Amino acid sequence: MANDDPQTVPPPVSDAAQPPVRAGLLRSGLVVSVMTMVSRVMGLARDVVIAALFGAGQGADAFFVAFKIPNFMRRLFAEGAFNQAFIPVLSEYAAQRSRAEVRELLDAVAGSLAVVLLLITALAMFAAPWLVWLFAPGFGRDPAKLALTAEMLRLTFPYLLLISLTAFAGSVLNTWSRFAVPAFTPVLLNLSLIGAAVLLTPLMSEPAMALAWGVMIAGLAQLAFQVPFLARLGLMPRPWPNFAHAGVRRILVLMAPALFGVSVSQINLLLDTVLASLLAPGSVSWLYYSDRLVELPLGVFGIAVGTVILPALSRRHAEQSGEHFARMLDWAMRAVLLLGVPAALALVILAEPLLISLFHYGAMTERDIAMAAMSLRAYALGLVAFMLIKVLAPGFFARQDTKTPVKVGIIAMVANMVFNLILIWPLAHAGLALATALSAFLNAGLLGYLLWRQQALVPQPGWGRYMVQLLGGCAVMGLGLAWLAPEWQQWLGWGVGQRVLHLAGLVVGGAAIYFAWLAAWGVRLRHFRLHG
Template structure:
């Protein structure tokens, strides 16, 4: 008698690591990347300053980088990870591989077409994203020429983000978090070694971006091979998983990536302001992104596949508890980071960038926009952890509505604040719209029951207030006047900043311990 064969069972899944441990791994790798990113920006500032060439490069780099965040790490990641997590939870490995192959082929074909069109239409893109450059032929031509070199980065890094999303879904967080280190190393090497060999030295940075994209993609492929999920691209728009990803992607573009759209609008308007405005915004944005990337994005990276699995398993209470954990973790780190950036704006800018072609005026102007961005840092971080609460449940419509409201509000804030505050007004408008976005996301999750306040919020907020008060007191007491920072040499600035950071960090964490907050309180599996 022939036995009836049973359908293949999904592979037994290992118990995932705790959220605190996973966030720590991603945070450490991201910290390394961000530190090298700051070194990269210090090198760029030393070699190119904040003049015409730097402004042109930052626009040529920001356009594909913005689209990367919008489509690859924003819309695509938020749509693909929940679908992949569902397949991982409910389907055998062969079906997961079919999904990966179909998405790789479809995504790759679309990205290739977009890249070719963008390279041909580089001057048009430059005119759209930096219309103020049209009054300066040299700056406009330079930005357009560099954009043709940097835009393929979108294709390469989007496929890198696709590979990283697969690894994250299987709780392999370290490799995708380490990958951006390669971008920083490539750009540093390009500035130091390649720029002296080129007729137009700033063009070396554009080639550094292109090389970095290829390095990042090929670095992740061996790790996909170990999982048995190395893609064999196949264009298949009819695959059920691909159709689901595409359905979720379109509205997700306006969800988690609204802050990136707002930052790009800042660049567009800054191109009409005095020369240096684009660079001032870039340097201040880079500093505000350090805590955002190390902590906010690290937590968001970890909780999205976790929330997706909890939703697939219909664990409503655990879903709400995970979101609550993420919000508390963001407040624990984001609030002191924002306060420190506000209080140490000029010292930080001076310590990192006051070399070579950068002037004291550049430090002052960059510090103005850094304070404005810092006012919204906590909101930027909260958006990163609140939006996955919708995407994990495959709800992209609600973040879309909220994103459109926030984007329109940002435009209004820009028009109101750019005249009295110039480039700093653009940064402040971005922060205000981020707070509006955060409030609406939080209210939506609470209304739908996806988030519910866990016990101990009142005590936790009081503990945070006391610890942050101690941090502020120490910074104000130890920090010299701004004039002393500008007059000191680079070594002295670095030493003084190191002492301030160490003293402030030690004070904050000792204060947390004294008021009763312990590491074990944030261990959630």
């Protein structure tokens, strides 16, 4: 895990700073996908424990909001704007500058990032009640719930500082093609929350506070985990704030618009939480559980591909290799569609069985399952669009263009609010999820059109045949799942073993049908091999 491709990474003692340029994108993508799959499976295990212990009650609602605030800012800032601005600049330094200059950049960025994050964290902890009211105004109607959430937020918000520094380390490792380490790191968050829920809950006067402590512990563990791998590369920074450094200034310029552009889908999800807090009790939790299931294929397929192509696209842009740049984007779109379309269809067909098998234990009621299934289907309709955003946005960021995604993001944001106002009345919380899905399609469509108009995205031959192959496989798989799956009410009476066996059989059976169809129509693994 420490060395994904030892033959392509320059030794730490070398004066050359250039990162690998011939890493196989398929291989790197599979590495990230496997590690992400481990993380997401552990995340589902975490949510099973939380659902069993806390259900969709007041404590669960309070924790989900208290965790969503720093987690949202993490995705917006650390894994969003910072990551998309930092990697292209670091890749350029690594390709064109000396190793000493690369280390100087790392020192300046680490120090400057730490100073900013310390100030933000201190301010947020002081203003915790106001932040809760801002992000979940409906909680203001229940002073006890508001106070509990604010108390939790003071424990969870320092996670932003810790995970942002972890994201900094992960960006360096990704640039040097050490993809496995950053992809595995989120497993520690899930292990920490499971441990806290099981071990600390009995010790707390307010049981849900154990989860907040679990977040704090996880942040420390994730940062500590990546330090040895940076040191092994000889790239461990000595943080020293230097906002005047040319590289830091350029990162800040790129980050300003990217703060909005790269994370529009996350902002839309946050708006869902704000509006859901005004709806029936449990709405926040229903959206959370359904979003978690959509996040599994999104992370394993969409985010994994987006993670590996950003450094590769950045290198190709630095080398002015426009033809290979366009081929990479085309490859990324085909790769996420290959798995994203059938995953979305499976979530729609198997919504209740999935939710029952994972969450219908302890405090989780049958009504909670029915409500969460509604929003899960709505989110699933937008899964392909969420994935396409993850692979199309790097096409702009790799070329250090962060303004265009902002313009697209503003359009998608306004559309999401309009869709929210239209759909919340007839569909309640499910309307919020559907609005997010619709705005994601608008976002992805505009990004793709603009890349095509700029000739950064050039469709390669064979798209017509590819779509026939893919959609035909999905149709056959969907019919198979609909025929094989028992009525979801039957699942309620089964034990955990019977549920898991039936669900595993449906997943394996559906995948076998889909890939058998693709194989019969001539789709081969070698068709997706491409070097970075």
